[in-house]
């Protein structure tokens with residue numbers, strides 16, 4: 001009798017331990033799996049087993065699979081539900097803008113072709129002023145005359161009203177902010193595309 005009891009306990013323990021074996025694609029036996037598995041599609045994974053969750057839930061879908069099956073069969077690539085982007089897709093930022101592709105040495109081309117997409121409203125020029133005072137004023141000076149506080153130590157800051165600069169286009173200013181020029185470094189990492197165009201609008205008002 002005792003032997004039978006021991007055998008029973010031993011076998012139960014062995015079964016219990018065996019059910020803990022998880023690894024790779026096998027998650028082992030899960031306790032309360034409906035706490036881990038979402039019924040909705042998960043973008044980065046798929047549960048491809050049609051019977052997944054059948055033992056624990058009574059929900060069955062019309063096409064015969066159990067609750068946890070969540071595979072979008074149209075997109076089984078890499079076992080992700082997420083659709084792959086079509087080839088040659090170009091990422092845009094949250095404003096819908098394409099990446100800037102002109103090289104640093106394309107200033108003349110940028111100056112001639114780029115158009116400011118923003119309107120010349122008082123609100124936009126006003127935002128440009130605030131941004132200018134944050135990012136440019138300390139070198140270029142409050143009126144763009146090249147006499148900011150840093151310009152004392154950082155020689156070569158030009159006057160926006162000089163003959164060479166007074167008629168530059170907004171595209172020119174945008175390109176210089178984005179790529180830098182000569183002694184001036186690129187400000188692309190600090191200033192968003194939209195804000196650069198706002199600053200360009202404001203710089204034009206300083207040249208008047």
Ligand code: HEC
Nearest residue numbers: 135136139155156157158173176177181182183184187199
């Ligand atoms: C660290 C100082 C410094 C800061 C900050 C700075 N600049 Fe400049 N900027 C310069 C210097 C120096 C030059 C002259 C570059 C050269 O030709 O070598 C220059 C040149 C320019 C030019 C003329 C480019 C040309 O074609 O000759 C423009 C336009 C300009 N900056 C706009 C801006 C704007 C807008 C900002 C703010 C986003 C800004 N800069 C921030 C130092 C600075």
